[in-house]
Amino acid sequence: MSFASRPGGAAGSPAGAPGAASTSVLVVEDEPAIATAVARRLSAEGWQVETVGDGLQAVEAAARLAPDVVVLDVMLPGIDGLEVCRRIQAERPVPVLMLTARDDETDMLIGLGVGADDYMTKPFSMRELVARVKALLRRQQRAALAAERTAGAPESEPPVQVGDVVIDRAQRRVHRAGEEVHLTPTEFDLLLALAASPRTVLTRERLLAEVWDWVDASGTRTVDSHVKALRRKLGADLIRTVHGVGYALEPAGGAAGA
Structure with missing residues (x-):
C-alpha cells in the first residue's frame, strides 16, 4: 500500500527537510487500521508514504525506496522489527522510529542497540508521532549539512x-x-x-x-x-x-x- 504526497510541502525545501514534497517515509505495520491511519496522517504533511505489513517486505522496500525515515513496528510477521532495523541499518543508515506495544525498558534498549533513534509505545498520539518524525528529519538535515562542512x-x-x-x-x-x-x-x-x-x-x-x-x-x-x-x-x-x-x-x- 502506498500513499502519494499531498499538496503542502514547502517549495524549494531540500530533500529530507520536514514538509519537503520529496521527503519519503516507510511505515512498517502489520495492523491495517494503524498502518492506514499513520500513512494518512504523514501524507497530510506533504510526504511520500509507503506502507508494508511484514518484515521481509520492509527490508526490500527500504532498499528500493531509500526512505528518509522509517516508522517501524516491533512485532511483525516474518522477521521482527528488531531484525528489520538491524538489516536496514547494515545496508544504509536511516533514522528509525520504533513502535512497540510493550513498555519494557529491556526491549527499548535492544531496539536502540540495533540502530533505532527513537521509540513510541502504543497507543500513541498521531500529533506526537508527526512531531517525532519531524524531529528525526531535522536531525538528519543538520547532520548532512555538518558533513558537507567538515568534508571541505x-x-x-x-x-x-x-x-x-x-x-x-x-x-x-x-x-x-x-x-x-x-x-x-x-x-x-x-x-x-x-x-x-x-x-x-x-x-x-x-x-x-x-x-x-x-x-x-x-x-x-x-x-x-x-x-x-x-x-x-x-x-x-x-x-x-x-x-x-x-x-x-x-x-x-x-x-x-x-
Whole structure:
C-alpha cells in the first residue's frame, strides 16, 4: 500500500527537510487500521508514504525506496522489527522510529542497540508521532549539512577529548583508552552534547532539545534509555546521574580538553 504526497510541502525545501514534497517515509505495520491511519496522517504533511505489513517486505522496500525515515513496528510477521532495523541499518543508515506495544525498558534498549533513534509505545498520539518524525528529519538535515562542512575543511573540526575518550567529530568516530567504540548516530550526538560541557549537569529536557530536537518533556525517557545504552558501550563510570535533574560526563583516565 502506498500513499502519494499531498499538496503542502514547502517549495524549494531540500530533500529530507520536514514538509519537503520529496521527503519519503516507510511505515512498517502489520495492523491495517494503524498502518492506514499513520500513512494518512504523514501524507497530510506533504510526504511520500509507503506502507508494508511484514518484515521481509520492509527490508526490500527500504532498499528500493531509500526512505528518509522509517516508522517501524516491533512485532511483525516474518522477521521482527528488531531484525528489520538491524538489516536496514547494515545496508544504509536511516533514522528509525520504533513502535512497540510493550513498555519494557529491556526491549527499548535492544531496539536502540540495533540502530533505532527513537521509540513510541502504543497507543500513541498521531500529533506526537508527526512531531517525532519531524524531529528525526531535522536531525538528519543538520547532520548532512555538518558533513558537507567538515568534508571541505576537516582540520576545522579537531577531536574532542574528555579523559580517555576521544571523539572525532569530522569522522564521527569514538575511541576510549585507544579502543574504538561503535555508536549509533543518536548515541554519538548524545555523547558529543555531554562532552561539550564535561562535569556540567545537563537536564534531560536540554539533552532532548539539543540531540533529538524535541521540546516536549514527554520524551525524557528516551534520553534515559540512550544514556543506558551509552554506558553499556563506554562504561558505567563515564556518565553520572543526578537524580531528578539529568546527566554529566565525568572525565576518567585523563584531563578534559579539546
